[in-house]
Amino acid sequence: MTSPAGLTMRRCTLPHWLWRKIVLAASFVVLAWLVVTHSLAAYIAGLAPQVALWLNPGEPEALVKVAEQSISRFANAARPLVGAMIRSAETRSRASNNETADVRRSSQELEIAKRNSGIDLPKIREWLALAVANDPLNAGAMSILGEISAINGEDGTASAYMKAAARLSLHQSIAVYWLMRQSSQTGNYEKAIYYADALLRTDPGTISYVEPYLARLAEQRSSSGFVKSILKTNPPWRGVFLKVLPGYISDARTPLDLLLALRTSPNPPDSVEINDYLQFLVAHRFYELAHYTWLQFLPRAMLRNAGLLFNGSFEITPSGSPFDWLIAEGSGVTIDIVPTPDKIDGRALLIDFLFGRVDYHSVRELVILAPGIYQFTGQYKGKLVGPRGLKWRVVCADNAGTPIGESPMISGTGSTRQEVKFTFTVPPTQCPAQYVRLDLDSRMASEEIVSGSIIFENLQITRASSLPVIESTE
Secondary structure, three states: OOOOHHHHHHHHOOOHHHHHHHHHHHHHHHHHHHHHHHHHHHHHHHOHHHHHHHOOOOOHHHHHHHHHHHHHHHOOOOOOOOHHHHHHHHHHHHHOOOOOHHHHHHHHHHHHHHHHHOOOOHHHHHHHHHHHHHOOOHHHHHHHHHHHHHOOOOHHHHHHHHHHEEEHHHOOHHHHHHHHHHHHHHHHHHHHHHHHHHHHHHHHHHHHHHHHHHHHHHHHOOOOOHHHHHHHOOHHHHHHHHHHHOOOOOOOOHHHHHHHHHOOOOOOOOOHHHHHHHHHHOOOOOOOHHHHHHHHHOOEEEEEHHHOOOOOOOOOOOOOOOOOOOOEEEEEEEEEEEOOOOOOOOOEEEEEEEOOEEEEEEEEEEEEOOEEEEEEEEEEEEEEOOOOOEEEEOOOOOOOOEEEOOOEOOOEEEEEEEEEEEEEEEEOOOOEEEEEEEOOOOOOOHEEEEEEHHHHHHEEEEEOOOOOOOOOOO
């Protein structure tokens, strides 16, 4: 028979397993809630920051996201606050020149923008302070705090926050951009180039913001060396930078200075970089500078072809330079450089028309000929069938509609090689450069029905030294 003491003991000890279950269940609920409020909140912070903050009011990424969304309403530019930061920085920069009217007007615009956007900077700062308290290494929070300080004109505080953000992550484009600008303005050019390089590597889309600063540094004697040094490492943004550089400079020779510095580096300029610059010069009628630049980068083995007409024997594959053959085929015609059928190692220009109406464009080359009388010669073979044939023409680059010389019409006779020859005169004025062109001499749509093929070889231009040179009457 069990004693009362035994019964009491059993009543106290039997529920232990049940208590363990209750404790485990409660722990599971708590852990599940922590997972939901923290892990899930962190997971959805970028997509649904408000929901994340409902689950966990201190979730750092959600706080930063909400702050970023709020402050971005203040910016007119696509990238948050870049436009506002530029205006604010330029306002303070102009203040040093005593342009008080501009400063006052810009400051008023800044305040109006704040009011119209409904931005609450103190509230945003509270969010970011909480984000930093929960995640001291949050680069995004540091960057936005720097933006707010920049908006308020607190450059010292902005600099501290921006430097902290950049140290934590160079992917903070606003912070890196701000530091690049500040370094450039304070004369720390090496640091400015460092930040520009980091920004263009991490965010290539910022080239339109970075290019004006890099262009200015490239044109200044005190800072151009830093630009050349970084370009010699062939950063991934070099090609784009060199392509758009001419649009930001005051001296057309600046890109040439950079390209010449790169010529002896381990990463010399490629043909695309050189041709982009040449095309800019030609488009702006800097013909002599373009020709000089082209000669500077022409391989020594090709210099022997750099006569009055370059590559007239078509030995070299066209490089895309305006001082080499530029071929635009069109439709219904193929244009190519091919081996000559009856000469060893010979090359020729083949024009092959399909039967029917063609949309022929052009074969052309830019040349620089001094005023005087010249002779164009060459050979061709083949036959065309159609109402009109081809003509070689020379035109002034600035007046392409009026030839200064042209060949007789070329239709060919079949397999017999024939000569093309004509004399032309380069006038003493308004003709600093010329185009040598091969045109289809059609005057109307019905004359564009052509078939057959012709090859051209051994083209050259020589000066007719025995003939008098036309002197200017001015």
